[in-house]
Amino acid sequence: MGRQTAPEGVTINDMTLAATCLVAAGLALFARDSSSLPALFPYPQRMTPLEDSPFAASQGTLVFDSSGSLGGQLLAERLRALVGEGVRLSGERADADRDQVIAFLPALPQHGVRYEGYRLTIGNRRIEVRYVDPAGALHAAQTLIQLLPPAPSNPRQRTSRVEIPAMEIADWPRFSWRGMHLDVSRHFFPVEDIKRYLDSLALHKMNVFHWHLTDDGGWRMQSDRYPKLTEVGAWRVDTGGQWPGGNWNYSELRFPGPNSGKKLYGGYYTKEQIRDIVKYAADRNITVVPEIEMPGHSLPALVAYPKLGCEGVEPYPEPGFNRTNNFCPGKDETLEFLEAILDETLDLFPSKFIHIGADEVWKGFWQKCPKCQERIRTEGLAVNNGHSPEENLQSWLVRRVESYLWRKGRRLVGWDEILEGGLAPGATVMSWRGIAGGIAAAKAGQDVVMSPTSHCYFDYSYETTPVRHVYSWDPVPADLSPEEAKHVLGGQANVWTEWIPTWERVETMIFPRMLATAEVLWTEKSALDWNSFESRLARYFPRLDAMGIAYHMPKPTIAAGAVLFDDVTRVEIDVPEGMPFLLRFTSDGSLPTGDSRLYDGPIEVRESSVLTFSYVNSQGKAGDPARIECKKYLPEKEVRGLAEGWSARLFAGRWSSVPAFEELSPSASGRALSVSFADPASSLESLTLPRENFALEFAGFFRVESPGVYTFSLGSDDGSVLWIAGAKLIDNDGLHGYLEKSASVALKPGYYPLRVGMFQAGGARSLSLNVEGPGLAKGQVKAWSRP
Numbered sequence: 001m002g003r004q005t006a007p008e009g010v011t012i013n014d015m016t017l018a019a020t021c022l023v024a025a026g027l028a029l030f031a032r033d034s035s036s037l038p039a040l041f042p043y044p045q046r047m048t049p050l051e052d053s054p055f056a057a058s059q060g061t062l063v064f065d066s067s068g069s070l071g072g073q074l075l076a077e078r079l080r081a082l083v084g085e086g087v088r089l090s091g092e093r094a095d096a097d098r099d100q101v102i103a104f105l106p107a108l109p110q111h112g113v114r115y116e117g118y119r120l121t122i123g124n125r126r127i128e129v130r131y132v133d134p135a136g137a138l139h140a141a142q143t144l145i146q147l148l149p150p151a152p153s154n155p156r157q158r159t160s161r162v163e164i165p166a167m168e169i170a171d172w173p174r175f176s177w178r179g180m181h182l183d184v185s186r187h188f189f190p191v192e193d194i195k196r197y198l199d200s201l202a203l204h205k206m207n208v209f210h211w212h213l214t215d216d217g218g219w220r221m222q223s224d225r226y227p228k229l230t231e232v233g234a235w236r237v238d239t240g241g242q243w244p245g246g247n248w249n250y251s252e253l254r255f256p257g258p259n260s261g262k263k264l265y266g267g268y269y270t271k272e273q274i275r276d277i278v279k280y281a282a283d284r285n286i287t288v289v290p291e292i293e294m295p296g297h298s299l300p301a302l303v304a305y306p307k308l309g310c311e312g313v314e315p316y317p318e319p320g321f322n323r324t325n326n327f328c329p330g331k332d333e334t335l336e337f338l339e340a341i342l343d344e345t346l347d348l349f350p351s352k353f354i355h356i357g358a359d360e361v362w363k364g365f366w367q368k369c370p371k372c373q374e375r376i377r378t379e380g381l382a383v384n385n386g387h388s389p390e391e392n393l394q395s396w397l398v399r400r401v402e403s404y405l406w407r408k409g410r411r412l413v414g415w416d417e418i419l420e421g422g423l424a425p426g427a428t429v430m431s432w433r434g435i436a437g438g439i440a441a442a443k444a445g446q447d448v449v450m451s452p453t454s455h456c457y458f459d460y461s462y463e464t465t466p467v468r469h470v471y472s473w474d475p476v477p478a479d480l481s482p483e484e485a486k487h488v489l490g491g492q493a494n495v496w497t498e499w500i501p502t503w504e505r506v507e508t509m510i511f512p513r514m515l516a517t518a519e520v521l522w523t524e525k526s527a528l529d530w531n532s533f534e535s536r537l538a539r540y541f542p543r544l545d546a547m548g549i550a551y552h553m554p555k556p557t558i559a560a561g562a563v564l565f566d567d568v569t570r571v572e573i574d575v576p577e578g579m580p581f582l583l584r585f586t587s588d589g590s591l592p593t594g595d596s597r598l599y600d601g602p603i604e605v606r607e608s609s610v611l612t613f614s615y616v617n618s619q620g621k622a623g624d625p626a627r628i629e630c631k632k633y634l635p636e637k638e639v640r641g642l643a644e645g646w647s648a649r650l651f652a653g654r655w656s657s658v659p660a661f662e663e664l665s666p667s668a669s670g671r672a673l674s675v676s677f678a679d680p681a682s683s684l685e686s687l688t689l690p691r692e693n694f695a696l697e698f699a700g701f702f703r704v705e706s707p708g709v710y711t712f713s714l715g716s717d718d719g720s721v722l723w724i725a726g727a728k729l730i731d732n733d734g735l736h737g738y739l740e741k742s743a744s745v746a747l748k749p750g751y752y753p754l755r756v757g758m759f760q761a762g763g764a765r766s767l768s769l770n771v772e773g774p775g776l777a778k779g780q781v782k783a784w785s786r787p
């Protein structure tokens with residue numbers, strides 16, 4: 001199947017010529033000033049103002065809807081909340097032709113309405129919705145809901161009438177798969193949160209909820225045949241820490257069972273709850289695609305039923321990524337288990353697509369397992385086809401599951417690892433490790449859902465994946481022919497929850513990025529416009545506030561984390577045009593609130609102080625802070641006994657941010673001419689670097705000869721920090737891949753103490769520190785210290 005296909009009997013003639021001209025004129029009219037565009041997300045394909053007075057909804061308004069969708073009901077509920085309980089919902093055909101009616105009517109061929117699409121005509125006398133399927137009627141209702149004010153929190157705030165401007169909208173989706181994923185394994189979220197998620201998806205016309213039900217953090221789906229999956233596998237030891245469920249650490253995952261007396265974290269969904277959620281989603285035109293991970297990412301199942309794992313493998317993970325979380329495909333009882341679990345899954349989820357994960361399977365255990373090796377022999381998988389026998393074993397398992405699902409009328413979806421060892425014939429690939437997997441599958445004539453980490457991973461910070469970057473995504477890669485591109489069903493954003501323990505945090509990570517994804521997946525490419533999006537978004541935040549939805553506010557952009565001065569200095573912050581929040585600040589180190597001082601121009605600073613800036617919304621809620629340490633400081637003119645080089649100290653330990661070195665004892669110390677190193681360097685002059693789990697601290701003086709502004713650049717994988725004269729100049733901290741940050745600071749001639757901290761958790765590691773300034777071309781920072 002490809003992109004939009006029409007149900008039989010519906011003509012997809014684009015639009016009448018007259019209507020097209022009208023629309024073109026309308027777009028031009030709207031385009032003159034994007035601040036007048038209705039704040040709709042996703043933006044409709046075509047919208048034309050009509051020369052008519054607005055439709056005024058009041059107590060006497062009637063909603064006629066016999067579409068079988070929830071659209072009329074949701075719209076009537078919103079109108080009642082706004083103007084009063086008198087708003088009536090009717091399914092009587094005679095009511096459709098009255099005045100003051102919002103009528104949902106089946107589309108005729110001449111309306112040119114597409115599958116999932118609708119045509120909306122708003123006039124003074126009536127509003128007419130034309131649809132070909134219940135999904136279209138529901139989408140039209142969501143558009144009308146977004147055109148109405150948000151529901152007041154208190155019925156006494158009702159007004160007697162609300163207006164909707166006269167216009168015509170013709171709308172349809174670009175892609176048939178507009179998805180949002182949610183990982184409920186790493187952190188568990190109860191049914192009411194899931195329903196809130198579904199409401200948010202439906203409001204923005206998304207139609208797939210990819211429910212990541214099983215993974216190493218916990219098994220969340222009730223099973224009748226294998227009750228220990230939830231009795232044991234849904235409850236892990238709560239390791240404490242700042243979040244419910246503890247700080248995330250794979251090697252600390254333990255599932256001790258119900259009677260251990262330990263404090264446990266977790267939960268699961270009963271079959272009844274799952275059926276309720278599936279129905280709730282279906283009523284909102286959302287298909288729930290369940291994901292049951294196999295053969296990897298299955299630690300809780302293997303703890304509950306150790307026999308399902310390979311021979312000779314310990315039940316608990318070793319440190320690092322190579323976890324003992326794989327099923328053993330060599331054992332017949334594993335295959336029987338997988339099929340039984342799939343049967344229970346199919347019974348709960350009517351979705352055509354069933355996701356089996358299949359990502360990140362470490363095959364080392366299979367190499368050592370006699371059962372797996374026997375399977376490789378009997379199935380002839382040790383062939384020379386460019387893949388290892390164990391990759392072929394995974395492919396064999398995926399093909400087997402794919403044909404099992406096919407026989408039951410379902411289709412397999414898996415992460416792009418299912419391409420390794422050859423793709424199962426009817427499988428759909430979800431491309432996450434970039435877009436190459438998606439391209440390969442589409443070129444092979446198989447369906448693809450795009451979900452690359454570059455644009456679609458909402459567990460990544462807003463710094464790594466900003467809203468504008470998400471909006472710039474085209475799910476169809478440029479190197480696909482139009483014929484191949486038809487295999488791109490659409491895309492989705494993924495919410496992995498290792499570091500997302502609360503529902504507020506989930507919402508903050510998805511809003512407003514999800515609005516960008518929703519629009520990219522719905523609105524035709526030619527109608528996407530960042531300026532329009534940004535302008536609408538600024539006016540959409542109050543609606544999110546009214547709905548009680550938490551969202552991310554940008555962190556103020558600062559030129560540097562530190563300012564050194566001797567008498568007086570001025571601190572200036574660049575506030576982007578159109579910023580919908582107020583910039584507020586404190587000078588005592590506390591976090592800004594709605595009552596903090598408003599930033600309205602450069603701040604004069606005469607004493608050492610820490611300025612903390614945050615954007616604050618209309619509810620008084622503050623976004624992430626940015627700090628500037630203003631420090632009265634004059635450099636030493638001369639420091640005796642120095643030799644060229646940094647003093648360096650190495651620390652062993654596991655961190656997720658640069659540690660407080662003063663509380664630690666080093667495992668080694670030495671000197672280094674430069675602090676820079678690149679993976680896979682194994683030593684830094686006299687210091688031998690471990691592969692992972694270490695931290696480094698460097699100290700030395702930076703000698704300034706010419707006064708002026710110096711720009712330091714600090715890059716690292718994972719995090720790093722640069723202090724100058726004890727003030728944090730560059731904060732590049734946290735777990736991340738290679739990331740470089742710069743900051744500028746005005747310096748006078750003399751010696752400034754510098755300190756660099758960095759830590760390495762796992763994976764690649766590197767560090768670089770450069771400087772440029774008056775008479776100094778960009779290069780590594782030379783330092784002086786006591787030998």
Ligand SMILES: [Zn+2]
Pocket residue numbers: 309310311327328329330331365366369370371372
């Ligand atoms: Zn095995």
